[in-house]
Structures are given as structure tokens and as C-alpha cells.
Amino acid sequence: MEVCVNSTKILNLNQNTRFFVPRNSISHSLKNPILQFNSNVQKRPLNYPLNQRSCFSRQIRSLQRPISSRIKAAPASSATSGSETDKLPADIMVTETQEPNSRVRLSVEVPAAVGEDCYKRVLKEFMKQAKIPGFRPGKIPESILLNYVGEESVQKATVESILKRTLPHAMSTVTGRALRDSVRIITKFSDMEKSYSSLSSLSYDVIVDVAPEVKWISENGYKSMKIVVEIDHDIEAEKACEQEIKRRHKSLGTLKIVTDRGLQVGDLAVLDISATTIDQDESKVQKVPAAESKGFQFDTEDDDKVLPGFLDSIIGIRQGKTKSFPYVFPETWQQETLRGVEAQFTVECKELFYRDLPELNDSIADKLFPGCTDLNQVKESLLQKCQEMEQAAKDQATDTAILDQLCKMVEIDIPQSLFEEQGRQLYGARLLEIQANVKLNEQQLATLSSPKAVNEFLENQRENIINLIKQNLAVGDIFKRENLQFSTEELVKEVQNSVAEFKRHKQEYDEERVREQVQDVLEGARVLEWLKEHADIQYVTR
Amino acid sequence: MDGIKYVVVTEKSIRLLVKNQYTSNVESGSTKAEIKHWVELLFGVKVIAMNSHRLPEKGRRMRPIMGHTMHYRRMIITLQSGYSIPPLRTKRT
Numbered sequence: 001m002e003v004c005v006n007s008t009k010i011l012n013l014n015q016n017t018r019f020f021v022p023r024n025s026i027s028h029s030l031k032n033p034i035l036q037f038n039s040n041v042q043k044r045p046l047n048y049p050l051n052q053r054s055c056f057s058r059q060i061r062s063l064q065r066p067i068s069s070r071i072k073a074a075p076a077s078s079a080t081s082g083s084e085t086d087k088l089p090a091d092i093m094v095t096e097t098q099e100p101n102s103r104v105r106l107s108v109e110v111p112a113a114v115g116e117d118c119y120k121r122v123l124k125e126f127m128k129q130a131k132i133p134g135f136r137p138g139k140i141p142e143s144i145l146l147n148y149v150g151e152e153s154v155q156k157a158t159v160e161s162i163l164k165r166t167l168p169h170a171m172s173t174v175t176g177r178a179l180r181d182s183v184r185i186i187t188k189f190s191d192m193e194k195s196y197s198s199l200s201s202l203s204y205d206v207i208v209d210v211a212p213e214v215k216w217i218s219e220n221g222y223k224s225m226k227i228v229v230e231i232d233h234d235i236e237a238e239k240a241c242e243q244e245i246k247r248r249h250k251s252l253g254t255l256k257i258v259t260d261r262g263l264q265v266g267d268l269a270v271l272d273i274s275a276t277t278i279d280q281d282e283s284k285v286q287k288v289p290a291a292e293s294k295g296f297q298f299d300t301e302d303d304d305k306v307l308p309g310f311l312d313s314i315i316g317i318r319q320g321k322t323k324s325f326p327y328v329f330p331e332t333w334q335q336e337t338l339r340g341v342e343a344q345f346t347v348e349c350k351e352l353f354y355r356d357l358p359e360l361n362d363s364i365a366d367k368l369f370p371g372c373t374d375l376n377q378v379k380e381s382l383l384q385k386c387q388e389m390e391q392a393a394k395d396q397a398t399d400t401a402i403l404d405q406l407c408k409m410v411e412i413d414i415p416q417s418l419f420e421e422q423g424r425q426l427y428g429a430r431l432l433e434i435q436a437n438v439k440l441n442e443q444q445l446a447t448l449s450s451p452k453a454v455n456e457f458l459e460n461q462r463e464n465i466i467n468l469i470k471q472n473l474a475v476g477d478i479f480k481r482e483n484l485q486f487s488t489e490e491l492v493k494e495v496q497n498s499v500a501e502f503k504r505h506k507q508e509y510d511e512e513r514v515r516e517q518v519q520d521v522l523e524g525a526r527v528l529e530w531l532k533e534h535a536d537i538q539y540v541t542r
Numbered sequence: 543m544d545g546i547k548y549v550v551v552t553e554k555s556i557r558l559l560v561k562n563q564y565t566s567n568v569e570s571g572s573t574k575a576e577i578k579h580w581v582e583l584l585f586g587v588k589v590i591a592m593n594s595h596r597l598p599e600k601g602r603r604m605r606p607i608m609g610h611t612m613h614y615r616r617m618i619i620t621l622q623s624g625y626s627i628p629p630l631r632t633k634r635t
Contacts, residue, residue: 134552134555136553
């Protein structure tokens with residue numbers, strides 16, 4: 001019948017493009033980062049650029065804010081907007097279950113009354129926004145609106161609205177403990193939709209990482225630590241000073257070509273080196289790429305930087321001559337694959353120089369160290385410099401040793417989100433470092449900052465990252481336990497310095513973040529100072 | 543029967559349903575008597591009044607001549623109380 005046939009046209013009007021249905025708002029709000037469903041968990045992109053790097057301990061502190069404030073900060077569709085103060089028509093049931101890795105599972109059961117209320121709100125919002133000919137906005141009957149918008153869309157929006165309204169209430173049980181951006185709704189959205197459509201009530205599970213608890217293996221063990229700091233003999237001030245004088249003296253000399261003799265100790269040679277493994281079967285002979293070098297500038301006085309015994313093998317070689325000799329790599333050689341390998345070295349001496357050094361006396365003092373008039377002054381000035389460097393290196397080694405020790409003294413169940421955050425920051429810092437040294441093009445940068453590269457880094461550096469987190473958490477814990485403090489003046493001064501630095505490099509900055517970072521740094525420094533005072537530190541030269 | 547184009551669903555038409563008045567668009571040439579005849583015949587109802595009008599044209603200037611006459615009419619069919627026309631569409635579930 002014609003009437004019926006025509007009437008179906010009206011039914012399908014929700015497919016009519018003439019009508020404006022606020023679908024955008026729905027899809028937008030479904031992309032809410034907080035509402036990441038297990039089936040489609042998006043990996044966060046690398047935090048880059050990292051001029052706003054943050055320390056994770058700050059991350060934890062910032063989470064002391066009520067979590068709702070972060071939820072409010074997330075983009076919310078107007079249809080589903082809600083806040084913690086938004087009262088629910090009925091109480092929701094939240095069951096908390098502890099899980100490994102400082103994780104908490106919250107099972108939330110939403111009663112039908114809440115679902116009904118959310119449904120009404122969603123309809124009201126759709127009603128305001130839908131533009132249907134023949135109806136004023138807000139005056140559309142429910143059945144007609146459902147036909148236009150589509151029941152499925154309304155259902156989706158309702159489920160989303162329920163989540164938005166109930167999540168802050170559910171999260172209130174972990175307020176102050178939850179880590180930022182660690183909230184994951186693990187129930188699939190499609191499952192929630194099904195359960196809502198059949199039962200009109202909803203239940204879902206949320207997983208949230210909480211701030212890990214620092215467990216000390218021996219309580220108060222950090223108060224009397226015994227630390228042995230190994231110091232490289234190279235950093236000893238007097239030795240370093242002598243080497244520096246020697247180096248500066250050498251740099252004042254001129255290089256002259258040797259013509260009448262072979263290589264001697266003290267000369268500088270330009271060598272082409274190649275090496276092959278020795279094997280009776282010629283087909284198995286292989287090149288040793290690590291030992292090959294062309295135009296290698298060999299200072300015979302620095303023979304400790306090359307293979308032991310290498311210099312002895314080429315002593316006497318003349319310019320333009322080639323020498324071939326067998327060599328067995330020592331068992332202590334740094335490259336494991338080459339240890340004990342028998343190789344045939346071929347060395348061609350391209351050029352040979354000797355140094356014509358000026359006499360080491362007061363006349364060259366000013367050249368050795370500007371402003372000095374005699375050699376004693378040079379020695380004193382350089383010694384002072386080297387002593388400063390030695391002290392700095394010693395302090396650094398002590399700090400590292402203390403932190404390593406701290407790391408062994410605590411047991412922390414590190415949550416995954418914290419691990420990833422810290423790992424990403426580390427990776428970002430490395431990338432910045434690389435970019436500062438080598439100009440990377442866009443493609444290289446894209447490859448390096450791809451999720452795959454980041455994940456590989458996280459996997460390879462797992463141990464380091466975990467140690468770093470442990471150290472930071474332990475330091476933070478000691479700061480709290482011992483009621484340590486730093487002066488406000490210090491903080492203000494440091495913040496001003498940092499801000500000045502940012503301004504000098506014309507970088508954007510957030511003063512609050514800078515303040516937090518400075519606070520962290522000062523906290524760390526204060527704790528290390530305290531630990532040094534209370535620890536028994538022994539220095540051993542290696 | 544070909545005269546009736548489709549049922550009209552607007553705020554007003556829904557308001558009129560309460561008063562047992564049904565609104566539909568009909569072909570331009572159809573008369574009230576024809577439509578009344580077909581409705582009474584097909585739905586087995588008693589029609590007590592027929593009102594019809596053409597929708598006002600939209601004020602859009604497309605050509606040198608402004609506006610045009612609508613090529614259909616809208617009819618409001620009033621049934622005698624006690625009679626009704628069942629919904630022509632089934633509700634989607």
C-alpha cells in the first residue's frame with residue numbers, strides 16, 4: 001500500500017543527512033584518555049619535546065591532589081559532563097581488590113536508578129542539540145528522537161555518561177594513592193553496552209596503579225650505612241696535574257718529519273692498520289674489522305690506549321714501509337669476541353713525525369697556563385684545578401655508591417605506569433642528548449621516537465629504570481622520615497636560576513613545574529647530604 | 543488512494559493526534575472529497591472534517607521570480623470520536 005511504503009521514509013530519517021545529530025560530541029568523549037578500554041588501549045606517545053621533563057616523585061606528589069580534579073580536567077562531552085560533587089540518585093557498590101605491582105582493582109556495580117538518571121540526562125542533551133524539522137529544540141518526543149539519533153548511539157552515550165558520573169565516586173576510595181594517568185577501565189565497552197541493554201544496570205572493573213609503598217629490608221638501615229667508594233687512580237689530583245702539564249707542554253711543540261730513522265718511542269705516526277685471523281684453512285680466514293683503521297694517528301707515548309705489545313711490534317718501522325706480524329689478543333681484552341684470537345696484523349707507516357718541544361722552563365709558563373709567570377705557579381694553578389675536579393668526581397662517586405646501596409636496601413613493588421613514565425623520560429632525555437650532538441632529520445627522529453623503539457628501550461633498560469625508581473622513592477621516603485627541610489630562600493634562588501636558564505635558551509616553561517622540579521632536586525641533595533653525614537664512607541683507589 | 547503521499551510527523555501533528563486529527567501530505571490535485579473517501583474505505587473510519595492548506599513557500603530567491611507554490615497540500619483529517627487509524631509504522635526495537 002502506498003501509504004505504508006511512503007511512511008517507511010519517515011522511519012529512516014535518522015539516516016537523513018539533513019539533520020544535525022551531535023554525534024561528534026559522543027565520539028569525542030569516547031576518546032577520553034581516562035576511559036581507555038582494555039580492548040583498545042592506546043600507547044601514549046613519547047613525551048617529546050622534553051623541556052618539560054618531570055621527575056616521577058613529583059608525579060606521585062601531584063597525585064596527592066584528589067583524583068577527581070584530573071578527571072575533571074579531561075575533555076568531557078556536554079552530554080555526559082559530571083563531577084564528583086554530582087550526587088548520584090543511588091549509591092554505587094565498589095569492591096577493592098589488591099593486585100601485584102601496586103595495582104588495585106575496583107569492581108564497580110552501578111544500580112539501575114543511576115542508569116535511568118544518566119539516560120534521562122543524555123536524552124535531554126540530545127534533545128537540545130538535535131535539529132529535526134517540524135520540532136523546536138527541546139520539544140521532541142522521546143520516540144521520535146530515538147528514531148532520529150538511533151537507539152544505539154543513545155545507549156553508547158548513556159554508558160559513557162554512567163562511567164563519567166560513577167568513576168569519580170569509585171575512585172574516591174583510592175584518592176591520594178592513585179597515580180596520574182594510570183586509571184584503566186578493563187571491561188570492554190561492548191560488554192558494558194550488552195549488560196546495560198539487557199539489565200539496565202552496569203558493572204565494570206577499573207584497574208588503577210597506586211603509589212608504591214617503600215619497604216626497608218632493615219628498618220633504619222640507611223642511618224648507618226657502610227659504603228666503600230672505589231675511585232679511579234686517574235682522578236688523583238697530583239697525577240692528573242702532571243699529565244695535564246705534559247699534555248700542554250706537548251701541544252706547544254711542533255711536529256717535524258722523520259726521514260733518517262725508524263719509529264721510536266716519543267714519535268707520532270700515521271698508520272694504516274689491517275688484521276686478519278690466522279687459520280690453516282685459507283677459506284676460513286676472516287678480517288677483523290674492529291682492528292682495522294686507516295690514517296690512524298698513533299702517539300707512541302700513549303701506547304696504553306692501543307693493544308698491549310702493539311708498539312713493540314712496530315718499533316723501527318720507517319715511513320712508507322709495511323710490517324706484518326702475528327698477534328694474539330689478550331684474554332683481558334675489552335671486546336669479548338676477540339679475546340684469545342690469533343691475528344695477522346699488517347701495518348703501513350704512512351707518515352712519521354717527531355716532536356720538537358720547547359724547553360720546559362719559566363719562559364713558557366704563560367703559554368702553559370695564562371696568567372702564570374713561573375712553572376711553580378703553573379703547577380699550583382693546575383693542581384688546584386685538578387683537586388677541584390678530583391673532589392667533584394669523588395662526590396659523584398660517593399653519591400652513586402650511596403644510591404646503589406639505597407637501592408639494595410629497599411623493596412618496592414613498582415607499578416607499570418610508573419615504570420613506563422620513568423622509562424619514557426629517560427629515553428626522551430637520551431633523544432635530546434643525541435639530537436644536541438647529531439642533527440637528526442625528521443625521519444630518523446620519527447623512527448627513534450616510535451612506540452617500538454621506546455618499548456625496546458624500556459625492555460633493555462628495565463633494570464636501570466627500576467633501580468632509578470627505587471633510588472628516587474627511597475630518597476623521598478628518607479626525606480619524609482627524617483623530617484628534612486630546605487630553606488625557602490634556597491628554593492626561590494634555584495627557581496630563579498632555572499627560569500633564567502629557560503629564558504636564555506628562549507624555551508617555554510611552566511613556573512609551577514619548574515618549582516616542583518627544583519624542589520625535587522633540593523630534596524634529593526638534602527637527603528644525600530644527610531646520608532653522607534651519617535654514613536661510614538671509605539675510599540679505595542683502584 | 544495514490545493521492546496520499548505520506549504521514550507528517552511534526553510538533554503540531556503530534557499535538558493534533560490527541561484531538562483525533564491525522565495530518566498527511568497529499569498530491570496537489572487531490573480533493574478533500576477524494577481523500578475522505580479513500581481514508582474511510584481503507585481504514586474503516588468515519589471522517590467528520592477535512593482541512594487542507596498549502597505550506598507557505600520559503601523566501602529564497604533562486605530565479606528572477608521569488609518563491610514558488612508548494613507542489614503538495616497538507617490535509618488534516620478529523621475522525622469521529624471512537625475511531626482511530628493504527629500507527630502506520632512499527633516501533634523499532
